Amino acid sequence: MFPSRGNIHIALRLMAILGSVIKGVIQLRDTLTGEEAPFAERQRKSLTNLLEKAKDTAFGKHYDFASILKSDNLTQAFAERVPLHDYDKLHDAWWHRSLEGETDVCWPGKIEYFALTSGTSGSVSKHIPVTQDMIDAIRNTGIRQVWTLAHYDLPADFFEKGILMLGSSIDLEEKDGYAQGEISGISARNIPAWFDGFYKPGKEIAKIDDWEERLQKIAEEAPNWDIGALSGIPAWIQLMLERVIEHHNLNNIHDIWPHLSVYTTGGIAFEPYRKTFEKLLARPLIYLDTYLASEGFMAFQSRPNDRMAMELIPDEGIFFEFIPFGSDTFDDAGLPREGVKPVPIEEVDTETDYALVISTCAGTWRYLIGDTIKFTDPERAEIIISGRTKHYMDVAGSHLSVDNMNDAMRHLEEKHNLTIPEFAISAEPFEEHFAHRWFVGTEQDVDKETLRESLDAFLSEKNKNYRMAREKALKQVYVEVVKPEVFYEWLEKNKKKGGQIKMPRVLKGDQLDDWREFAGFTAPATQQ
Numbered sequence: 047m048f049p050s051r052g053n054i055h056i057a058l059r060l061m062a063i064l065g066s067v068i069k070g071v072i073q074l075r076d077t078l079t080g081e082e083a084p085f086a087e088r089q090r091k092s093l094t095n096l097l098e099k100a101k102d103t104a105f106g107k108h109y110d111f112a113s114i115l116k117s118d119n120l121t122q123a124f125a126e127r128v129p130l131h132d133y134d135k136l137h138d139a140w141w142h143r144s145l146e147g148e149t150d151v152c153w154p155g156k157i158e159y160f161a162l163t164s165g166t167s168g169s170v171s172k173h174i175p176v177t178q179d180m181i182d183a184i185r186n187t188g189i190r191q192v193w194t195l196a197h198y199d200l201p202a203d204f205f206e207k208g209i210l211m212l213g214s215s216i217d218l219e220e221k222d223g224y225a226q227g228e229i230s231g232i233s234a235r236n237i238p239a240w241f242d243g244f245y246k247p248g249k250e251i252a253k254i255d256d257w258e259e260r261l262q263k264i265a266e267e268a269p270n271w272d273i274g275a276l277s278g279i280p281a282w283i284q285l286m287l288e289r290v291i292e293h294h295n296l297n298n299i300h301d302i303w304p305h306l307s308v309y310t311t312g313g314i315a316f317e318p319y320r321k322t323f324e325k326l327l328a329r330p331l332i333y334l335d336t337y338l339a340s341e342g343f344m345a346f347q348s349r350p351n352d353r354m355a356m357e358l359i360p361d362e363g364i365f366f367e368f369i370p371f372g373s374d375t376f377d378d379a380g381l382p383r384e385g386v387k388p389v390p391i392e393e394v395d396t397e398t399d400y401a402l403v404i405s406t407c408a409g410t411w412r413y414l415i416g417d418t419i420k421f422t423d424p425e426r427a428e429i430i431i432s433g434r435t436k437h438y439m440d441v442a443g444s445h446l447s448v449d450n451m452n453d454a455m456r457h458l459e460e461k462h463n464l465t466i467p468e469f470a471i472s473a474e475p476f477e478e479h480f481a482h483r484w485f486v487g488t489e490q491d492v493d494k495e496t497l498r499e500s501l502d503a504f505l506s507e508k509n510k511n512y513r514m515a516r517e518k519a520l521k522q523v524y525v526e527v528v529k530p531e532v533f534y535e536w537l538e539k540n541k542k543k544g545g546q547i548k549m550p551r552v553l554k555g556d557q558l559d560d561w562r563e564f565a566g567f568t569a570p571a572t573q574q
Contacts, residue, residue, distance in 0.1 A: 085427045086391050088360040090120055096365060096405055097124070105140055105152040105411060121390070125367065128412050130382055130403065133172050136413060144175055144409075147223045152409025153177050159218075161229040161340035173226065174340040179407040181236050183363035187343040190359070191310075191336070194348040198332055200307060207274025207305050208246040212283055215260075217253040229340040230278075246271050257538075261286055265293035268302055275308040276331075279548055280319035281467070281534065283309070287326045300328035312336035314548040315431070315452050316354065321465045337431065341415055342406050345429060355422040355430050363407035366391075368400035371418045371435065373445075376401065380436035382414065394421050399432050399447060418447065439471055439482065439552055444520055445511035446471070448551050455486070457504045458497060464488050468533040470561070472553045481522035485553075485565065487530040498525040528565055536564050 082088070094115065101111035109128050117123035136152075144157040151157075152175070159176035213230025225232075234252055237245055247264050254260040268290045276283055287299050296302055309331045316323075316333060324330055335354040337345035342364050345356035358366060367388035369375060375386045388403060399418045405411050416436060419429040433448035455466045468487035473480055486497060502523045506513040512520075533549050540560075553561050561567075 085358070085360050089365055089391070092361050092363070093120060093124060093365040093405070096363070096407060099407070100153055100409070103150045103152055103154060103409070104143070105409065109411075124405075125388055125412070130386075130412050130414060131410075132381065132414050132416075133174075136410065137173070141173065141175060141409075145173055145224070152411065153179070153407065156223070157409075158224055159232050160224055160226045161232060162226050163228065163340040172340075174229075175408045175410070176229065176232055176340075177408045179363060180342060181233070183407055184233055184338070184343040185236070185238070187346065187359050187362045190362075191334070191346040191348070194346070195308075197349045198308075200332075204274050204305065204307055206272075207244075208271050209244050209275045209277060210246040210264075210271070210273050212247075212264075212276070212278035212286055213252075215253060215255040216249060217255055229338070233338075246273060261289050262293075265289045268294065271303070272305060273303040274305050275310065276306065277310040277312075279313040280311055280316050280323065281314075281548065283311075284319060284323055284326070284467070285534070287323075291326060298328045299326050306331065308332045308334065310334045310336055312338055315448070317452060318455055318469070319467050321459065322467050337429075339415060339417075341404060341410055341413065342408065344402075344404070351422075351428075353422055353430055355428040358427040358429060360427065365405040367403035367405075367412070368394055368419075369403060371399040371401045371438075376435060380416070380434070380438070391424070391427065394424050396421050396424065401435050420449070434552075436552075439473060444482070444509075444515040446505070446509065450505065450509055450512075451551055453508065454501055454504055458486070458500055461500055462492060462497070464490055464492060468528075468530050468549055470533075470549060470551055470553050472558050476522045479519045479521040481524060482520065483524040483526065483567075485526050485528050485561075485567075487528050487533055489529060492527060494525045494527055497527070498523055501525065526565075526567060532565050536561060539564060 097106070097111045097115050097120075100106040101115065106112075114120065114123045114127055140152050143151045145160065147156070149156045155177070157175045157177060159181075160173040161176050162171040163174060211230075211234060213234055214228035216227070216231045216235040218225040218227035218231060218235060227235075231252075234245070234249075242249075247260075247267065251260060251263050251267065254263060264286060278286075290296070290302065291299060294302060300306060306327075311333060312335060316335065320333075333354065335347045335356050337343070337356050343359070343362070344364055344366075345358045347354055348357040360366075368391070369382065369386050369388050374383070376382055382401070389400070394400065397420075399420055402415050402417050402419050404413050404415055406413075414435065416434055417431055418433045418435060418438075420432045422428050422430055430449070438448075439446040439451075451469070451471060455469055458464055459466055466486055466488050470485045472483050472485075474483055475481075484498075484501065502516070506516055516523075537549065550557065
């Protein structure tokens with residue numbers, strides 16, 4: 047039986063009222079929220095809670111969390127007693143026991159999920175533990191970000207629309223005693239029942255593991271959805287929008303989703319994608335950045351700002367430490383040198399890159415997540431992700447961060463009227479010294495030598511370390527122009543298309559060799 051026109055009218059009216067109510071609640075909550083305690087104080091409380099809950103685990107007993115909790119200076123005692131860990135160190139000593147089914151290893155109970163990630167580095171998947179406490183923390187942080195929408199001028203009916211979340215498959219791989227998959231799939235599998243009506247593409251489509259099949263199904267179902275917001279990594283969201291537009295022969299995505307207003311990005315800087323992304327729209331969206339990694343939901347953009355800076359969340363199961371990143375604190379492999387110490391949040395500045403260290407309610411303890419951050423507003427604990435500890439290009443002392451690289455690509459776009467959604471850089475020997483080779487992804491015809499000169503001049507002006515390197519051991523810079531689809535085809539070849547996967551910005555070793563062969567640069571030849 048089909049509903050009558052009167053019933054449809056009533057349903058639509060109720061939805062409109064619901065949207066107004068939700069917007070009103072969000073605005074009221076924002077008005078009533080009082081001044082919160084300082085970040086450092088909230089972090090000490092978080093650390094206390096983490097240590098208290100984990101003190102009877104194998105890890106907690108080994109490092110005597112009980113005595114740390116009695117210390118006069120909790121954070122100092124914690125840093126002195128518990129060493130820094132990278133993935134290999136934590137996995138080999140502790141996490142492998144959880145994978146084998148042991149309980150109470152680094153966090154109370156049995157680990158039911160492991161997030162698989164190779165990030166932008168190696169090809170072997172890491173297994174990051176995901177506890178129910180972490181799933182709850184991720185959900186709570188997501189809800190907190192929704193509350194911040196009061197800072198944006200959104201119509202009431204926005205809160206009635208669907209949210210298309212393009213992550214990895216929620217059809218997780220069931221192993222002996224646990225399930226594994228990417229964090230976006232684990233999170234989507236655990237969304238609350240009340241959110242099902244808003245969540246698109248829905249769990250049936252989200253179960254499809256094959257990227258192309260899932261993309262096609264989304265395109266076919268698109269007319270049935272009224273999407274207000276998108277969430278996902280820029281490259282894959284862009285490919286999805288292009289598929290929907292092509293499938294329905296549209297001018298832009300707003301032809302089919304007229305109420306689309308917000309895009310929540312994350313995982314990689316959005317700016318390289320903005321120009322091509324906005325060609326798919328009738329009007330710009332509100333862009334919000336997030337910092338959701340396999341290890342936890344660490345930060346989100348809580349207010350409008352030009353740099354899309356994100357606020358670290360101090361009281362949702364994560365304790366943060368900040369280690370100044372440089373050649374005196376980290377070696378060439380991106381690992382910390384002996385004796386490095388974290389800087390208290392009260393002493394951070396806006397000029398320094400900091401390697402981020404986290405301890406979480408999933409049993410990661412003083413864990414180097416591999417990202418570097420910069421503070422844009424220390425009082426608000428607002429940050430941007432500036433790079434990766436292993437993805438700095440520091441050959442010959444050039445010290446290029448991913449942030450520097452992104453800025454250089456934006457300069458090339460503006461100076462030469464280009465669109466550059468993807469790029470990568472490598473280093474190679476050159477006449478007993480070194481050279482940089484850039485792989486610049488653009489559809490447009492452009493002279494490589496012109497790009498090389500502009501790129502080199504920009505970096506020499508903006509980065510004194512690069513300028514000094516060019517005067518010494520960095521003897522040459524090359525530029526190769528590559529079609530953007532080659533980057534995506536290479537990722538697909540390595541079974542890394544969709545989900546949380548993004549293009550590595552710095553290519554080294556076997557990964558570089560594989561890329562050169564695939565893209566047709568089989569040897570570090572001289573500039574043509």
